[in-house]
Amino acid sequence: MRYEITKKFKFEAGHRVWKQNLMAGKGAKLMGNEIPPNPCLNIHGHSYKLEVTVGSDTLNEQEMVIDFYHIKAALKDLIDNQIDHSFIIDKNDPLYPKFKEDFGFLKLFIVDFCPTAEAIAKFIYEFLEKKLEEAGLLEDIKIVSITVWETETGKATYKGEK
Ligand SMILES: Nc1nc2c(c(=O)[nH]1)N=C([C@H](O)[C@H](O)COP(=O)(O)OP(=O)(O)OP(=O)(O)O)CN2
Numbered sequence: 482m483r484y485e486i487t488k489k490f491k492f493e494a495g496h497r498v499w500k501q502n503l504m505a506g507k508g509a510k511l512m513g514n515e516i517p518p519n520p521c522l523n524i525h526g527h528s529y530k531l532e533v534t535v536g537s538d539t540l541n542e543q544e545m546v547i548d549f550y551h552i553k554a555a556l557k558d559l560i561d562n563q564i565d566h567s568f569i570i571d572k573n574d575p576l577y578p579k580f581k582e583d584f585g586f587l588k589l590f591i592v593d594f595c596p597t598a599e600a601i602a603k604f605i606y607e608f609l610e611k612k613l614e615e616a617g618l619l620e621d622i623k624i625v626s627i628t629v630w631e632t633e634t635g636k637a638t639y640k641g642e643k
Contacts, residue, residue, distance in 0.1 A: 482536035485625050486545075488552045490533065492565040495526040496596040499574040524568075530630035531560070531605065537622050547622055555612040556605070569596040598629040598637035605629070606639045 498521035503509065533556070537546045567590035570580055580589065594600040606627040613619045630636040 482623060482625070483538045484540060484546045485534055485536040486547070486549070486552075487532050487534040488549050490531040490553075490556065490560050492529050492531070492560050493526065494529060494564055494567050494569050494590070495524060496569040497522060497524050497574070497576075498595060498597055499571060499576065500595040500597075527631050529601075530636075532626075532628040532630075533605075533609065534625040534628075535622050536625045539621070547618070555609060555616075559605070559608055564590050569601070571595050598631040598635065599639065602627045602629040602637050602639035606641060610641075 501519040501521040503512070503517040503519055533552055535546060535552065540546065567588040568580075568584075569590045569592060570577055572591055572593055573595070574580075577591075592600075592604065594604065606624055609627070610619070610624055613622055613624070624641060626638050626640045628636050628638040
């Protein structure tokens with residue numbers, strides 16, 4: 482694509498990576514003999530940063546891929562009203578029933594995946610793709626990538642299926 486634009490967002494949210502198991506998985510052999518804790522099983526929060534990059538081969542009559550305002554508009558309700566200051570919880574998390582019962586009055590953002598940065602990036606990609614499709618813009622405007630910064634040092638990027 483000839484042109485790409487990026488809009489940044491931020492939101493505060495809590496989560497727990499209930500699937501974290503540092504003794505298993507692809508990276509386990511990279512460790513020494515120490516037995517690590519799985520710190521992300523704990524409930525904790527992040528000041529998330531989000532980078533949304535979309536692109537097009539052509540510019541519109543205003544010399545833009547799309548106005549940043551419209552990218553903000555597409556994501557405003559999701560980010561500002563639904564996710565910001567929520568606790569992101571996977572409905573498959575074994576603690577979910579307890580959470581729903583005891584803390585259902587708090588702002589829970591209920592998802593169907595373990596809320597890693599990778600999975601949140603994919604979720605936001607698919608949300609925005611649906612918005613673009615509903616607006617009939619998908620032919621013209623492609624999502625290049627969605628990047629979720631979980632900490633100052635850790636980010637994940639999702640680029641879609643292609
Ligand atoms: N591939 C992924 N690994 C981890 C994720 C993730 O989303 N994708 N998430 C976590 C935790 O949520 C954790 O809070 C962040 O972990 P980490 O980057 O290790 O955090 P630190 O603050 O300890 O980072 P330092 O740079 O060492 O201070 C874990 N892993």
